[in-house]
Amino acid sequence: MKKINKEDIKQDVFDLYDDYAHNRLDRRDFVQKLSAYAVGGITVAALMSFLMPDYQDAIQVKADDPRLQSDYVTYSSIKGGGTINALLSMPVNTKKPLGGIVVVHENRGLNPYIADVARRAALAGFISIAPDALTPLGGYPGNDDEGRALQSKRDRNEMLADFIAGYDYLKNHKNCTGKVGVVGFCFGGWVANMMAVRIPDLEASVPFYGGQPASEDVPKIKAPLLLHYGELDKGVNAGWPAYEAALKQNNKEFTAYIYPNANHGFHNDTTPRYDKAAADLAWKRTIDFFSEKLS
Template sequence: MDQIRKEDIKQEVFDLYDDYAHSRIDRRSFMQQLSVYAVGGLTLTSLMSFLMPDYKGNIQVKAGDPRLNSGYINYESPKGGGTIKGLLSKPVRSKKKLGGIIVVHENRGLNPYIEDVSRRAALAGFIALAPDALTPLGGYPGNDDEGRNMQSKRNGAEMLEDFIAAFEYLKSHKDCNGKVGVVGFCFGGGICNAMAVRIPSLAASVPYYGGQAVIADVPKIKAPLQLHYASLDTRVNAGWPAYEAALKENGKEYEAFIYENVNHGFHNDTTPRYDKAAAELAWKRTIKFFNKNLK
């Protein structure tokens, strides 16, 4: 992987990976199409290794960090998958009740990157819960490819209920001040928009490159929104103009940021789509937004 530089990879390769990561093409088609770009010193194996997430070298807040009380809990989701497992984290030294943040994973279950993000949220001064929507199928399996296949077998409406149940669990937690927001990435970004529609008492919603809510449902949104998009993510961005128009028309509180020359998934620091400057700026804005609305 060290021999491949991100700037040497054509945009078409990242677009191809996006198609694969979102199950628009299967692994065989992905490999066949990727082989076209295995030229010169690039082999198909090295390209594959470059594109896949690196969870060993890129975790910012590791499990067991002494600054946090962090561990797995189970909560009930009667309208969703039943009993759902999640990672619950909060600062060790906090003696007051904290604002709550639900952290919603991508389309592959509660992987190490999302667990890391939830611990980052806790270190910022919140009580954070990162559910695993794959719990009814045995939980995140240890690799994203299998996790993606597993998540495709779950019902989308039931998964939404799992995250709504997580909101209710966290809101009533003894260490939470009752103000709960949500942040999510990709699939999780879509869940953020859906939760804003479904939960009148949601205190804040921060979708990262997520599918927009149904336009007819925009009047139901009560929570302030902070939306993050990648300029190269034409697939997700296609729905933004109509969504923004509806938010404006209905007088909704929102702010939106489009980060130039970055790809879908730019916040995920375990993959080459990561953009350090955009990710750090977006996260700084996210925490500032939660500080404003959850404390």
């Protein structure tokens, strides 16, 4: 089987995967459209395998990293007396309260990549919580295809409320200073934007390629924003000009970066959309931002 290199893949293939990953294409249509790019010894099966996440080899901070205390906790869900499972991580031997970061997953539940990001945040000197909005449906099922299917069954505003409840849990944790920010990716980027709308005391919000709130909601934002977008992410980026105009009109504190030649999902190092240079820079900016705002 011919080895596939990222440089050999047309942008149209990444755009197709983006449509599939966001439920704009079902699997059958995705495979059918992908077949047009199975040329030169590259099979559809090989393309599919290349595009899917590789969680086994990409984790940066292992679950048993001795530098961290990382355990699952539960807190009350917005849904009728239920609970939400979440990964709570902090440096070992924490002697004083730390700034808190809510880490919000994409549209597929608390997968290994997001759990890894939560541990990275803790390793940077924060206490982090990464809730799994799929908990009422049994939790992240172990693969992203089933995770997306499950998440599509939940109302996104109810999930937003569950993440806000996670913010409340973290804010009141004995190892947290009470200063809490949020970082979210894709769907989680929309959640990060909306938490800034809904939570007056939120200290900082960092949406990665997240959908934008309505312009009429922008006046409610109190938290400073750090926004990350990929230049090639046409769908999400279409909403940025109106959001930027509303932020400026309402004198909100924000900084936005659009990373050249980067796709939607460029921070996710488990898929070929990953752009290491952009991801590393965006993460450094994120940690620097939280270090300033949560101190």
